[in-house]
Every structure is written in structure tokens, then in C-alpha cells.
Amino acid sequence: MTIHIPRRTALKGLGGIAISLPLLEEMTASAAMTAAAKEVAKDVPVRAFNVFFGLGIPAPLQTEGFDGVMEPLKPLQDKLLIMRGVDHVRADESGINAHFDGASAAFTAEPPDGEAKAGGPSIDQVVRQTHYATGLPKGMVSTLNAGTFFRRSRVSRYVHSYNSDGTVAATMQERPREVFDRVFGSLALSGDDKDARRRRIKRSVLDSVVDQYRFYTGEQSPLSAASRTRVADHLERIREFEQRAFEMKDSPKGTAALPPRSKLAHGGAADPGGQGIDMPLEDLRTEWRLLADLYALAVQTDRVRFGALTFLAAGERLRIKGDYKYDGRLIYSFDDAKDLNASGDAGCSHEWWHKFNEKKKNEQLRAHAHMKLQEVAYFLGKLADKDSVEANGKTILENSMITVSTESGDGRHNDVKRELSGVFHAISGANGRFKTGQIQDVNSEGIDVYNTMLTAMGAKKPLGPKDRDFQSVDSIRV
């Protein structure tokens, strides 16, 4: 099932989502939105977003152009520049595979700085600092980090927007209703990021408490029937508490219900010690698309100009099952555990990347990579549809600097250079700053590509060490 979030003018939502008119009226009538609207009228705003997908496209497969796994990007090809040969080898950290350092390098070109920090800012934040040094228009969500992901042992596996000191630029929102709350709830309107952050963590605390009580009322509970009744009572009270504490408590008057509660695993349950989880393809895509719709809507309504969106974490471990179709044809029937004849982590799609072999068909890897790019294209397509046309006649995708990347150029961990070379990149035109409609073999370091992009965006401070010579990749600029 696909739950589609329609454009801002069609506000009756599906699947339990309804963003009511009074809310949008309030938003557009607010001083903040008035300021934003004025700016739009004058010129299209500067925006930068990073779109990350896990596990990557092996470099050899990128050479097949849109005939191979990149087929889903074909409808958007005139609005994108596909860059091959982007190299992040300098981000290698000894003893750490590309799931971590490669993912950290995406959009920062730096190795990680510890477990929860990037080695430097991400490109979207550099652009933000360049154009909004004194802050975004009042009431706007400064940065939106969101994603559908499961593996979470290290932050840079799934967070892809970082401040200049390498800290996370915004709290990660992993459920559609969190994105809804963050963007359209009154908390966002208040601009109180600190409180929103605290609520986010408190919700996580409560989630873990609910999980514990649920266990003791379930089939594997060691308790007697009488005791389980008592714990079930407690759980019921906690749900009441949860509802009172978090659900729409502060939402503007007239706002309808939150999006449906996420059905996918989140928090600790999403990543049981790196062992992976079973994942029906349909469930994954349904939640992702809901999240992508909300993110796109946030951009379309000019509530958000910077941030990152993640479709599956670096080194994601899922045992995906289900028929994957594209353009009416069956690409592959996923059943990772069965195909790999293994359970636990060894039965996850992750393994297809480890097993990549240029001389073989790599049928499963191709299907998975194709699926990922279809989902990335789904989001990009939202920003390129008729509802995303702006004052200058171009779409948001064309007007923004949207960078799509991933963690590695080869899934095999036995050769660092091969692993961190040829990392897939695609960028949008950024309102005429970059060439589009091409596939280029840039064959450059990621740091030079990013600095070239930043230079085009007007940034003064390049990424990376001060004493490093910057090799501009002029071929990507208009």
C-alpha cells in the first residue's frame, strides 16, 4: 500500500493523516511565513539537502548508466548530474569498514570523529551558514534530519547533516508522526529546538518502558495470569500517560490526528545487536514513502530548507521479503534469508554487497540497489512534480542543491581503496549552478567535489584541512 501525502492545497490526507486547513492557514498567515513568502516572491530560496541510501552502488554497476540499476533515476535525468569516480579514501579509518567511515564521509568528506560525531560539517550546513548566518526566517525548522533506517550502532550510519563542530545538526526523526510533529506541530512553530529535542528523547525513554511492560504482558512473560493482569493495567495507564504527555498536547487548535503510529521497529528493537530483522518490502516502502511525502511537503510548504533524508542506514541489516516490481514488471522476488540459506545477520541483504563479484550476475544485489534508487527517485520526484514549481518556473529539485550519495563504491571490505572509491553521487542543479542531464566520470576526491559545489554556492570556507590544495572540479559547474 502506498500512502500518498498530497500537495499543500489538497489537505485531506490519506491513511489517517489529515493536515487541516486551519493549521496551514495559521502557518501561512504567521509572521514567519509571511517573511518566507516574501522571500520566495523575490527569488527562490537557497536550499540544500542530503539524501543518503545505505550499502551503495558498486562502481562497476554505475558504468551501465540508466540501463542498469540506475534505471529509476532515468525519468529525472535532465535534472540530475550523476558523478562517477568520486573517491573518499582519505576518510578511511584504520580497522573500520566503510559502513562507518564511508557513511561518515558522505556529505562531509571527512572520517568520523568518534562514535557520535562527524569529522566536520556536512555540505548542507555549510550552505546554511553561508546564506543564513544570522538564522533562518523566524518559525522555520532550521534543519530537518529524518529517515527510515534500522541499523543504528553508530550515528553516522543514519544521520547525514552535521554542524561545523561535527555534532548532529538536528535530532533524527524516524517515524512519520515525528516528522509531522516536528514540522507541523506547534513546537516547531515555537522554534524551541531544545524542547523538541528533549521531547524526542523522552519519547524514546517511554518507548523503552512501554516495550518492557508489553513483554511482561505477552506470551513470553514469566508472570502468572494474575500478575500479567496487573502489569497490563500498568501498561494501560502508561499508554494514557503517553497520550497525555506527547500526542498532540501542544498541537494547534483545529489540527487533525497525527499520522498513523509506525508499524516498523524503532529504537532498540530495530537493531537487535546487529543481527538484523525481518522486513516485508511492502511495509518498508509504505513507511518510507509516508516519511518522504512528509519531508517533501515540509520543503514544498517552505517549512524546511536544510537537512538530510536517509533511506536505510549504512550497513543496514534487513531480511527483506516481497515482490519488487518496477514499471509494471517484476524485478525480483526478495527472500534474502532463503536465498542466502542463513538466519540472523548472515541472512540479510547486506551480504549481497559482501558477495559482489564483477564477473557474476549479482542478481540480488542489482535488484536491491535498483529498489533503493527507485525509492530515492520517489522522493526526488516529489520535488520535481507540478506542485513543486516555484516562482522562477523551475521545480524545487532544480532550484535546490540536493546531493544523493551513499557509503561505498564496493561492498567488499578487503580493499580499502576499492571500497571507498567510486562512491555514487548525484546532484541537482541548484538553480543553474551545476550541470545536469549528464553522467560524468569526475574521478576526483569527494572533498574536491564538495568544495567545488560549496564554492558554487558562495561558501568561503572549504571543507577539510587548511593546508590542503583544493582541486576544483570545474567540469560539474555550469
Added chain:
Amino acid sequence: MESIFNFNRLLAAIVLFLLTPILASADEYRATNGLQVFYDFSDTGRSVIKDRSGAAGPIDLKIEDPNTVQYRNGRLQIIKPSIIRSEKPPTRLIDAVRVSGEISIEAWIEAKDTKQDGPARIVTLSKNSNERNFTLGQDGDKVEVRLRTNKTSTNGIPSVVAPGKSLTTKLTHVVYTRQQDGKARIYQDSKQVVEKHVAGDFSNWDKSLKLSLADEHSQGRSWLGTLHLIAIYDRALSAEEVTQNFTAGATGKPSPELIAERKRRVAAQHFETAVAPLLAKRCLECHDSAIHESGLDLSTQVAAFKGGENGKVIVPGAAAKSPLWASVESDSMPHERDPLTSAEKGALKKWIEDGAVWTLNQIDPAIYVHGSENQNWVQRLTVDEYIQTVRTTVDVDIEKEAREILPRDLRADGFSNTAYNLNVDFKHVNAYAKLAEIIVSRMDVEPFVKRFSKRRKFTDDDMGEVVEKLGKWVLRGPISDREVIAYRGITTTVASASGDFEEAMGYVIEAMLQSPRFIYRVERQQGSGESIPATDYELASRLSYIVWGSSPDEKLMEAADEGNLNVEKEVGRLLKDPRAVQQSQRFISDWLNLGRMNNLQPNARRFPQWNDQLASDMREETLAFFEEVVWKQNKSLSSLLNSPVTFASPQLAKFYGLSAADGVTEVVQFDLSDIPGRGGLLTQGSVLTVGGDDASMVTRGLLVMHELLRGVVNDPPPCVDTTPVPTKAGLTQRSIAMERIANASCGGCHSKFEPLAFGLEKFNGIGAYHEQDEHGNKLRDDGEMLFPGSAEPVKFNSTGELMNLLAKSERVSQSLTWKVTQFALGRPLVAEDAATVDKIHASATDNGGTWPALMTAIVTSDLVRNTRTHVSDE
């Protein structure tokens, strides 16, 4: 609200059980709950060994080459290396064991020799010499069991090995059990020969392995000998169940002696669980040793079979000839009470028809008040326990806030820690969340966490270790991978919000403080319905909550970690801690409901001396008196009834008529040896005020009866006017009581308890001592009392004599044991507890009847060491 002790429902269940054929099959002699696989080798000549467990989807085994085996009267002799295995992986067995986290593997075997090794596979779920879920095998002259968990190798190493020379070529019963908490044991011929901790869970069990007998799946580890019986359960059998299966024999079929013994046990059980409670509840009100209406006393075997004024009432084996049955069947008995239900009638008739087996010396109605079986409610921490637990766990004093925002615990069955009544309201949830936040804000989180681990990266390994070690302390026992994952989710959320280690740990602790394993004393309660030994961690918690009212300290946890918690030794240590004194004072305060003193509002005109301070002083008097007698003088609990000492403020001393030294402003000790009337708990204002302004003899008498004598009286019959009669000139409380006792409708019960208050007649409603009441009537303190179960009343001439009688009474001493045990367990005691409580009492009495002696007897009893499990109803 419906009573949770639904006597009729319980009785119906018992009768249903007893009416089923009791000797129908061998299964009834062996433990069957959780049985997944059962091979008895009664498949003579066939190449398929049938699984007779009765479970859906039998796991049959195929003998590849019949020439390698010989069937011999329900035995399978392996004469050559054989391939005997399931055609498919036994998914049902694997799934069941993975879910339960427990297993038992049972085998009756005769080894060909004691040289086979490898170990030679007797029963195995494995693939080859390196990959298995489990293997029970023979390694020379001992049994070895390899069990795979997520903490062992895929080969199930380290294994559990029986002592050398413990296995011979004789027929041997071998049982391996492994509990969820990791405790693994091997029993041979019903004796435990080894115990070891096998850590981890079965989450990594391989679902593709097949079940084999007598050799490894890949061959090369053959076992030769004779198999008599193989059984596998998805739970750990208790020691009693192992003995039960051993007694049932190698064929699984019972001997005549076993059948006779079972018949005897069933009859005794029927009497003790169905008939005795029925007689206690429905007959003894009029036909006990004290009242014996129509000369019939049904409280003892001799009296019951002797009959009444009209002759015998019970004819064993012939209900139709038994007047007892006739009167009950026709509903003429019980007199002026509801007739027996059909279930009760059925139980009584069956008992007479089956020979009227009587196994108790005397039926004591007190032990049946709360039913026969404990329902096992999980215990929520009381407010006191919560405060103490927070203090022990994270060294934060949260008393002020906890008392302000946590709802008060309500009393039920005489105590406020009664588990079934420890409900949870929205206010609790809200309060737990707020308190957790406050507690963490007062902690120095980083140094606290450093106690458990110095690792602090946000990686799986580091966070996993920190959470696991921290969780074990905060949650009072090892935490599972599932829990680690859940708490790990919080750390990732904090990390993704740019939080640091300290912040992440603060939120993890906040979550733990709200989790069920902190708020409740979570223990394993599900099982076969039998008693199972409590784990060392459960014991550590029980011990500390019973003795201290708080969570285990580090020493207790260390002992549990090492798997050698010595209860006798630890209780001695715990009793020397001031927390043991505080906990004993919680008992006396809760038992006597001293908290009500804060709310007393006697009539100001009648009692102008009363004020809040006096009420508070009375409360403090009792607590100080208790500490003096029980701890400083180390006297028996019975001494609380007559110790001639008390503690009073100047105001209370004046109220009691005691002379305090000049200038004394504090609470001081008084010797009461020469003070008429005073001396002992019952003569203290905190207790005497229970009778209200009118010093009700009914209320005071019932207090003595219920709290000290464990007497049982039913509610007044319908239509009886229970309005208190006021005293007046010429009419004292005693004379009003005597009128009730003389009344035909009331006297049967009132004669049992009102005289108990006669000795307190000289104390008015607020506990002041007088020789005459407000109307000028002269008051007395003599009388006579009847101890429950006794037919002969005992005389006393003064309050002091009554107190001495009570202090010397075995019944009172026993009742104090019951009360303290109830408080310790946090639940009313039921009939099945009675025998153990008797042992506790005997042990405590042998050691002086003191608080420490009683605590020691309680925590070393089966009531604390074991858990009565309940069969899942799902």
C-alpha cells in the same frame, strides 16, 4: 468487587480434578506438562520409533538399518553403530525450547560399557561434531551434556559433566535440566550429581538440525547400549518432578505400590483441600469444640466420628446412611445460613463415599480464610520500598517527593503491602516518571556508571556492556539481550541528538527506574504448577525486601553472581543492619495500623484531653516499646503482650497517670511493674483507641481474636440489629456484652470474642484508665476467655492476668508468626502454606521466638526458597 478468593470456584475446580479417572494412564505418574518428545520404544520390530508425547506433529525417528538394533520388551538395544533420526528438523521442539529458554532431557539407559566416549551420543540435536543445539552423551564413566546458547560455542561448550565414575552399566535414570536463569543440573536416579551455570539464551539455536539417537548426525560418535525411555521437555523439571519420573520407572508405567500410594495421597488431598475447608467455612461456626451444637463437634477426627446427641453422623463409604450428608443434601443444614452449593455437596458426598479419610489433627478455620492456593500476584514496590530501593540503588534520598506524589498504598487483609491490592493508578505512572527524572537529576551519573564499566563509546559493544552491567544492578538481576537492546535504543536516540555519554546514561537510568523490573519484584511464576527453587537473584531480592524492605546490597548481588547465596549466613548479616530494625517497625506500624492515629477525632466534649500531639505520642510509644522489647531486650514476640515497660512523653505520662521526673521534656522509659492495668501492647493508647469513643467491646474483642488468636467468626446473620447500645447508669459495656452473649442469635459468636475485651474494660475510648465509667458505674477487669480450638474457658482476674495468659499462649505466639510471615511475603497465607508456617513457627520458637529467629526461619523456609508456579492458561 468479586472476591479474589472465590471459594466455590476453587472447590469446583478441585472436584472436577478429582472426579476424573485417577488411575487411567501412566501419564498421571510422570510429569507431562511441557513434554515435547516421548519415546518408550514399544514399537517392536518397526523401523519407525513413534513419538508418544501426544503433542501435535509427532517427531518420529527412523532406524536406517534395522540390523543394528534389537527390540526387547519395550527397550531398544543398540548393538551396532546406528542411524536413528528424524526425517526433518524437529521445528516444534526447537521453537518451544527457544521460546521458553528452558529444557529437560530425560533418558533411561543401560550403557554397554564405561569406555565409550566422544561423548558417545545418546540423544542429540546436532549436525556434526562441531555444531549442535544439544547433546546428551556418555563420556567414559560419566554423562556429559552440551547445550548451545548465545554465550557458548556452537558446539555447546562449555558443557556440563557429571562426576567421574557416576555412570555404570546398570540401568540408570539420567535427567538434564536447564532453567531460564542458566542453572543447569544433571540428576542420576533422582539425585542431583552436578549443578552448573550455563549462561545465555537459545536465540541462536539452529533450526536446521535433526534429532538423532545413539550417534551423531554425521556419524562417528556412536553409543552402544539399551535405551528404555527418552523424553524431552520445553521446561526445566523440578527436583520433585525428576523424582516423580524416576519413581514411575523405566517403562513409565506405575507399580502396584505406586498406585496405592497415589490413591492414598489423592484421598488425603481431597480431604485437606476440599472437605476440611468446607467443614471450617460451613459447619464449625456451630459445631466446633466450643459451641458443639447438639453435641456435635466436627473439628477433630475423634469428635466428628463419635457424632452428637443423636448418634453417629458419618458412616464411611455410605453417604446415604450418613445423617451429615442427609442434613446437607436436604438443605436443613447449615442452620439459618445459605445451603451448600452443588460443588460443595459433591465434594462432601464423594469424601464419605470414598471412606471419609481424615488426615488432620484438628481443623483450624483460620487457615482456610484465604482459600487453599496462593494466586501469586507480582509485588509492586510499596511507597516505603520504593524510597528504600532508590536509596540503595542510586544513593538518592527521594522520600519527600515520593511521599508527596506517589499515591498511598491501601490496606488489605490487615497490611498495606498485600500484593493483590497494590494497584496502579495513572497517578502512579505519572509519579514514577517524575520521580525518575528527579532522581537522575540528583545523581552524579558518570561516576555512578563507571562503577559498572569504564567503556563509554556509543558502539554496540561498549553500550551493550555498560547497559548490561548497569541494568543488573538497577534491576536486581541479569538483564536479557532483549532488554539490552531496548535500553540501547535510548542511547542511540541521544547520540543522534548530539547527546553525550552522560546524558545517554541518565536517560537509560530514567527508563530503568520506570521499568517493570524496578517498580515490581518480577520473578518467574509460570511453570508446571509445582514449586520450583527461586534463583539466587530472586532469593537475594526476597531476602533483602523481607529483612530490610529494600533492594539487595552489593554483597547479596555478588553472592548471587557467584551462584552460592547462603541464606542462613546472609540473613545473620542483614539482621545486624539498622534497616532490619526499621523494617520491623514498619511491620508493627502496619499491623496495628498506627497510621490511623493521625486521623483520630474523638468527641471533644467527652475527651477534652485529646489532641494531635497525644495521638502522635501514643504512636511513638508503641514504636519505642517495640524496639525496646524486640531489639534491645531481644525478647520473644509474645513478650510484647506483657512486658512491664513503656515510653511516654510528659503529656502521655500524665494522661496515663505515670510520674515523670521533674524537668523531663522528652519521651522517656517507664517501668510499669507496679502500675495496675498497664503493661503490654494491648494496654497502650494506640491499640485501645481501636474501640472508638465508646470503647466497644465488640471491636476490641475482635481485634484480640483476629490479630492475636486468629479466630474466625462469620458476619452477623441477616436482620440482626447491630446498632451499638449506649451505656447509662446501671448499664456498662460489659453488661451490654453479656446481653448479646445470652441472646440466642448472637451468643454463638459473641461469646467467642467479647469476653476477650473484658480485661480492658477499665480503659475508656481514648485509653485512659478508670475504676468507674462516666455514669459512675463500677468497672471490672476480670473474666474468662476461650482459646480457639479449645472447649474449656480460662479465667483471669485482672488486666495483667489476661496479658500474661496471652503472652504465654501458644496460639498467640503462633498467630504472631502468621502475621509476620504474611507481612514478609506480602500476601495472606493460604491453606497450602499452613504446614510450612508451622515449621517456621517451630524453628523460631526453638530459637527464642525473637524477631531475628522468626526472620531467619521465614527466609530459610520453602515459602521463600521456592516459588509455587502456575500453569499458563494460554
